[in-house]
Amino acid sequence: MRGLVAAALVALALPAAAQAPDTGFPPPVALSVAQEECIAAGQAVLAYGYEPWQWACGAEELARIQEVERRIRADCTAAGLNTYPGGLEGWYCAAPTRDGGKTCRRASDCEGPCLATDSGAAIGQCGMLSAFVGCQAILLDDGTRAELCVD
Amino acid sequence: MLTCAVTGSGGTQDRSPHVPRSPEQIAAAAIDAAKAGAAVVHCHVREPDTGRPSRRVALYREVTDRIRAAEVDVVLNLTAGMGGDLMLGGPDRPLPPAGGTDMASAADRMEHVRQCLPEITTLDCGTMNFAEADYVMVNTPGMLQAMGAEMERLGVKPEIEAFDTGHLWYAKELVRLGVLKEPCLVQLCMGVPWGAPDDLNTFLAMVNNVPPGWTFSAFALGRHQMAYVAAAVLAGGNVRVGIEDNLWLGKGQLATNAQLVERAVGIVEAMGARVIGPQEVRARLGLTKRAPVAA
Structure with a gap:
């Protein structure tokens, strides 16, 4: 859905004159310079994930990336952790916590992060997972509040 | 160019005795279709005992070997459509997927193509x-x-099998991304529920969106199959018939693949067009006939 919205926004942002006259379809999303260079070199732009930066130039590079991803996922599973959707790569490695939702005042109160519940208050709730991705207000070991962004 | 889709992967095996099941039957149907005038045969495979659709490489291999060994020349088109089949569990509990689900990797969906090396795949x-x-x-x-x-x-x-307008749109995107090389070959698949309906307005919308220089063919399901032979020729395209798309020659009369091809040839020629042979198809589309990879 996010991709659809993004594509629609791109389509709306472009002037009518930029629309391809032969199809009647909305114009395609512009390729990056790197993608154009890849195509010019005779390779194909191959997506391996949902995000616009998740692409490989050619089948060999795609296979290498997928192999690395398989290895990382296997390491994650071997360590007793799970994969969850989110982050720059579309997934991340974490484990459910036993104290998720418990009130916390500092990081050491939780197995995972102590997530600040509202702005200004030095109080939070323990995260349901051992890690998070995206930007989140957390309480540090000394109880101070910080904004942390994790890819 | 006339393509005969000889068996398909629909649940038609018990609805007509002419739906070929075993590799031997599928190859025989393809060869008969070629003798009747089909330059291209589009083949799926089925489990010989049950007739259920399959993607076992050994079955594709036997079909390929039998067709390649025949005295009649024909362009081989093997499906790569199998292995993307998701059967959800129903409105109340869609997940986990239900029986009949077959979601394979790209490599697995292409393994029979890699081994059989047909001229065309879908x-x-x-x-x-x-x-x-x-x-x-x-x-x-x-x-x-x-x-x-x-x-x-x-x-x-x-x-490129375009079952709806968006599929043709995405085919152009594949060209833009450098995945597919132009000029492309497109099959406009009309009247497949719930893709593009087979009314002429929709058909012409599809035809008008085929880029210049691409080759297109078209077909419709069921009783409109022969009408679409005429429509495709009139629109400047190529035609496809066969039991995959239609079981009937007429009211109450189950068809063989060869009969459907013969009828289509008659329509094409009656319209003043010409049915081309496999060598001319290869020349026009830049195809190379190759032997399968050694077992």
């Missing part, structure tokens, strides 16, 4: 509902990119 260019409550034909952009790139790498011509 790329179903999108995800779509069919006339089954909880079945989805799944072909994500990532899957299509991987399969399309592999087809080009193998030197097997992709036939």
Whole structure:
């Protein structure tokens, strides 16, 4: 859905004159310079994930990336952790916590992060997972509040 | 160019004795179709005992070997449509997927193509509902990119199956991304529920969106199959008939593949057009006839 919205926004942002006259379809999303260079070199732009930066130039590079991803996922599973959707790569490695939702005042109160519940208050709730991705207000070991962004 | 789709993967095996099941029957039907005038045969495979659709490489291999060994020349088009079959569990509990689900990797979906090296293979260019409550034909952009790139790498011509307008749109995107090489070959698949309906307005919308220089063919399901032979010729395209798309020659008369081809040839020639042979198809589309990879 996010991709659809993004594509629609791109389509709306472009002037009518930029629309391809032969199809009647909305114009395609512009390729990056790197993608154009890849195509010019005779390779194909191959997506391996949902995000616009998740692409490989050619089948060999795609296979290498997928192999690395398989290895990382296997390491994650071997360590007793799970994969969850989110982050720059579309997934991340974490484990459910036993104290998720418990009130916390500092990081050491939780197995995972102590997530600040509202702005200004030095109080939070323990995260349901051992890690998070995206930007989140957390309480540090000394109880101070910080904004942390994790890819 | 006349393509005969000889068996398909629909649940038609018990609705007509002429639906070929075993590799021997499928190859025989393809050879008979070629003798009747088909320059291209589009083949799926089925489990010989039950007739259920299959994607076992050994079955494709036997079909290929039998057709290649025949005295009649024909362009071989093997489906790569199998392995993207998702059967959800129903409106109340869609997950986990139900029995009948077959979601394979791009490599697995292409293994028979890699081994059999047909001149043409199909790329179903999108995800779509069919006339089954909880079945989805799944072909994500990532899957299509991987399969399309592999087809080009193998030197097997992709036939883009456009079941709806968006599929044709995405085919152009595959060209833009460098996955598919122009000029492309497109099959306009009309009247497949719930893709593009087979009314002429929709058909012309599809035809008008085929880029200049591409080759297109068209077919419709069921009783409109022969009408669409005429429509496709009139629109400047090529034609496809066969038991995959239609079981009937007329009211109460089950057809063989060869009979459907003979009738289509008659329509094409009666319209003043010419049915071309396999060598001319290869020359026009830049195809190379190759032997399968040694076992």
